[in-house]
Structures are given as structure tokens and as C-alpha cells.
Amino acid sequence: MIADMSIDFQERADNLIRQTGERATSGRIRVLAMLLAEQRPVSHQEIEERLRGKSRLNRVTLYRILDWLNDKCLVHRIVSDDRVWRFRANNDLRTHRHAHFKCTRCTRVMCLDDMKAEYDRPLPAGYRPLEVELTVKGLCAECV
Amino acid sequence: MIADMSIDFQERADNLIRQTGERATSGRIRVLAMLLAEQRPVSHQEIEERLRGKSRLNRVTLYRILDWLNDKCLVHRIVSDDRVWRFRANNDLRTHRHAHFKCTRCTRVMCLDDMKAEYDRPLPAGYRPLEVELTVKGLCAECV
DNA sequence: GCTATCATTGCAACCAAGTTGCATTTACTA
DNA sequence: TAGTAAATGCAACTTGGTTGCAATGATAGC
Ligand SMILES: [Mn+2]
Ligand SMILES: [Mn+2]
Ligand SMILES: [Zn+2]
Ligand SMILES: [Zn+2]
Numbered sequence: 001m002i003a004d005m006s007i008d009f010q011e012r013a014d015n016l017i018r019q020t021g022e023r024a025t026s027g028r029i030r031v032l033a034m035l036l037a038e039q040r041p042v043s044h045q046e047i048e049e050r051l052r053g054k055s056r057l058n059r060v061t062l063y064r065i066l067d068w069l070n071d072k073c074l075v076h077r078i079v080s081d082d083r084v085w086r087f088r089a090n091n092d093l094r095t096h097r098h099a100h101f102k103c104t105r106c107t108r109v110m111c112l113d114d115m116k117a118e119y120d121r122p123l124p125a126g127y128r129p130l131e132v133e134l135t136v137k138g139l140c141a142e143c144v
Numbered sequence: 145m146i147a148d149m150s151i152d153f154q155e156r157a158d159n160l161i162r163q164t165g166e167r168a169t170s171g172r173i174r175v176l177a178m179l180l181a182e183q184r185p186v187s188h189q190e191i192e193e194r195l196r197g198k199s200r201l202n203r204v205t206l207y208r209i210l211d212w213l214n215d216k217c218l219v220h221r222i223v224s225d226d227r228v229w230r231f232r233a234n235n236d237l238r239t240h241r242h243a244h245f246k247c248t249r250c251t252r253v254m255c256l257d258d259m260k261a262e263y264d265r266p267l268p269a270g271y272r273p274l275e276v277e278l279t280v281k282g283l284c285a286e287c288v
Numbered sequence: 289g290c291t292a293t294c295a296t297t298g299c300a301a302c303c304a305a306g307t308t309g310c311a312t313t314t315a316c317t318a
Numbered sequence: 319t320a321g322t323a324a325a326t327g328c329a330a331c332t333t334g335g336t337t338g339c340a341a342t343g344a345t346a347g348c
Contacts, residue, residue, distance in 0.1 A: 023295065023344055044334075058298045063335065065296095081223040081277070083305080083334065099263060101271060114265065119243060119280060121259040126285030127245060133225070133279040136263060141270030167315055169325065188305080202327045207306065209325095227305070227334080 009033040020072045027057050031065050032074060032089065041078050041086035041100075041109045078109055079133070097132060103140035110140065153177040164216045171201050175209050176218060176233065185222050185230035185244075185253045222253055223277070241276060247284035254284065 013032035017024045034050055035042060042050075044062060051057055057065075066087050069075040078086045078100055086109050099115040102108075117134035157176035161168045178194055179186065186194075188206060195201055201209075210231050213219040222230045222244055230253050234240075243259040246252075261278035 025296065025344070027297075060299080060336080061297050068296095079225040083227050085334085101267065104274065110268075112265070112267070115263060119259060119278060121256070123245065123256070123280065123282075124254075124285065126288055127280075128283040128288050129280050130248065130282035131280075133277070133281065134263060135277040136267065136271075136273050136275075137277065138267075138274035139272040141268065144270055144272050167324065169315070171326075204307080204328080205326050212325095229305085 009036045012036055016074055017072075020074075022072075027061055027065050028068065030054070030057070031062065032069060035069075035075055035087060035089040039089065041088040041111060043084050043086050045084075047087070078111075080109055080135070081137075082107065099134040099136060101140065102135055102137045103143050104137055105139055105143040108140060112136070153180045156180055160218055161216075164218075166216075171205055171209050172212065174198070174201070175206065176213060179213075179219055179231060179233040183233065185232040185255060187228050187230050189228075191231075222255075224253055224279070225281075226251060243278040243280060245284065246279055246281045247287050248281055249283055249287040252284060256280070 010029060010033045013029045013036055014024055017028050017032060030051060031047060034047060044066065047066075048057070048059065048062060051062075066075070066077070066085075070077045070087070073090060075087045075089050078088065080086065080100075080102055088111055096113070097117045099112040099117045101110045101112055103110075115134070117132040119132060123129060154173060154177045157173045157180055158168055161172050161176060174195060175191060178191060188210065191210075192201070192203065192206060195206075210219070210221070210229075214221045214231070217234060219231045219233050222232065224230065224244075224246055232255055240257070241261045243256040243261045245254045245256055247254075259278070261276040263276060267273060
């Protein structure tokens with residue numbers, strides 16, 4: 001059952017990567033499959049741990065793969081005040097600009113998929129906005 | 145004229161620090177005076193450079209001073225996606241939770257003092273919000 | 289299927305920002 | 319004008335990410 005699911009993610013990852021027109025390497029497939037299965041933001045370190053066992057990926061290569069997946073809009077990168085990047089598989093290809101929640105106790109980050117990251121007031125004259133980051137920090141349901 | 149102003153900031157810094165009831169060391173006074181004069185978010189590195197010349201402060205000590213000033217609410221610390229902390233002197237003691245603007249070209253950060261950092265939708269059940277970070281990224285007036 | 293080609297990977301060394309432990313100095317108190 | 323605790327300086331360390339380059343491997347053309 002779980003094995004079937006994992007094969008399914010493997011295949012979905014493979015397809016998504018091939019659709020970009022670039023090379024479908026085993027590293028890219030394994031990382032994306034893992035993120036598709038996880039469906040939540042995962043740090044570089046966590047990914048490295050999860051992938052341990054099966055012939056493990058070089059640290060630098062993992063950075064480059066994550067960067068590549070981000071460029072191709074297959075994942076998005078979430079910055080956090082702990083100086084750690086986290087990555088989550090995108091469900092639809094358009095990058096939906098949503099808010100995030102960071103639990104200050106367990107340090108997990110969650111995507112608030114239906115809270116848009118936006119602001120209400122006008123910016124100072126001459127400023128051109130390009131992107132908005134909105135992060136709510138506090139305690140998650142498991143840590144309250 | 146400028147000399148007078150700098151003495152003024154020195155004195156204000158000294159007073160503010162003494163009001164905390166803790167020690168008014170020359171390092172604390174110099175750093176806070178500089179931030180009071182600057183009135184915008186400044187990185188650790190920039191502060192180190194500005195303070196060069198006059199008997200220069202140890203790097204670690206500067207980190208500790210900034211941390212202390214932040215704890216005492218005399219400055220606030222702004223986190224950014226470039227993994228660099230910036231500090232700005234607080235004008236009033238209550239920490240006003242405002243948004244920030246980050247210019248992606250000149251890398252400067254500005255406080256949007258009258259844009260509140262807040263959100264509209266409800267959080268998932270059981271989540272307890274404690275703090276909100278809102279950052280608009282784009283081009284500042286000088287970089288457009 | 290086999291080979292050539294160029295993108296991707298692994299490795300080692302590097303970097304920047306921030307932290308820690310501990311001995312020395314300094315601001316305040318009495 | 320000491321005595322004392324707090325702050326400082328220094329050296330070494332940590333974490334997260336980057337760079338250059340040689341070795342490897344995915345795909346296109348045959
Ligand atoms: Mn997200
Ligand atoms: Mn601010
Ligand atoms: Zn939590
Ligand atoms: Zn700018």
C-alpha cells in the first residue's frame with residue numbers, strides 16, 4: 001500500500017520533471033517524489049535525512065536540485081527567521097502567493113494555502129512592489 | 145552643527161540606556177547613538193564599518209550589544225531573506241509591529257512605519273498567533 | 289544498441305553570519 | 319577607593335549555503 005503510493009509519487013515526479021524539457025536524473029526524481037509525498041515544507045537537512053539509506057545524495061547536489069526545482073516552479077522555497085530554507089512541492093504550477101505559519105516551539109513551518117500574502121496601505125511614492133512575504137509566528141495546534 | 149547633533153544622540157543614548165537600570169557602557173552608548181542618528185535599519189556589518197576609527201568594538205561584543213538593545217526594546221531586529229539581521233532604533237518604547245520593505249536591487253531595508261503587519265483570515269483551528277512578519281519586496285524609489 | 293556531448297554530480301575547499309567558553313577588563317556600589 | 323558582578327575581547331566553533339573543477343551519466347543522433 002505504502003509501497004504503491006511511493007511508486008506513484010516517483011512516477012508523478014518523473015513526469016513533472018520531463019515536462020520541463022530538461023534531464024530527468026535520479027536525484028531530481030527522488031527529491032521531488034519525497035516532497036510530493038510529504039506535502040509540507042521540509043528543510044534541506046530533513047530531506048537529506050529522509051533520503052539516507054538509498055544511495056545518498058551529495059549535500060551540494062541536493063542544494064542544486066532544490067534550487068533547480070524552485071526555478072522550474074515545481075516547488076517553492078520558504079524563508080524563515082531561523083535562517084533555514086524549506087521547500088514544498090507546488091500543487092498547481094502557478095505560484096500561489098500564500099502566507100506561512102511558523103511554530104516557535106517545534107520550529108515547523110506550514111503553508112497557509114488560503115491566506116493570501118498581501119497588504120492594504122499604499123507604499124511610499126516611487127516604490128515598486130514585486131513580492132510579498134507574510135509569516136504568522138506562534139504555536140501550532142500540537143504545541144499549544 | 146553635525147558635531148552638536150552627534151553629541152545630542154550620544155546623550156539621548158546614554159539616558160535611554162540608564163533608564164533600563166543596567167550598565168551604561170561605552171559600547172552600548174556608541175551603538176545606540178549611531179542607530180538613533182541613522183533612523184533606518186542597519187546591518188551588523190554596516191555598524192561595524194561606521195564605528196571603525198574610534199577604538200573599534202569587537203565583533204562578538206557588537207552582536208551581544210545589539211541583542212541586549214533588542215531585549216530592552218531600544219531597537220528592533222528585522223530578519224530578511226538575505227540571512228542578515230538589521231537593527232533600527234525604536235522611536236517609542238512600545239514595539240509597534242509594522243511592515244518592512246526590502247529593495248532587491250540595493251538590498252536596503254526600510255520600515256513601513258504606518259503599515260501594520262497583520263492578516264485577515266482565521267488561522268487553522270488550535271493555532272495561536274504571537275507575532276506577524278510582513279515584508280514587501282521590490283524596488284525602492286532610488287532603484288526603479 | 290552505441291557513442292558523443294554536454295548537463296549534472298561529487299568532492300574539497302571556501303564563505304558569511306552568528307555562537308560559545310573563558311580569561312581579562314570595566315562600571316557601578318558601598 | 320576597593321570589591322564585585324557584569325561586560326568585553328579573543329580564539330575556536332557551528333550552521334547553512336557556495337564555488338571550481340574533474341568525473342559521471344542522461345539523452346540525442348546515428
Ligand atoms: Mn508555501
Ligand atoms: Mn522596523
Ligand atoms: Zn508546533
Ligand atoms: Zn533600493
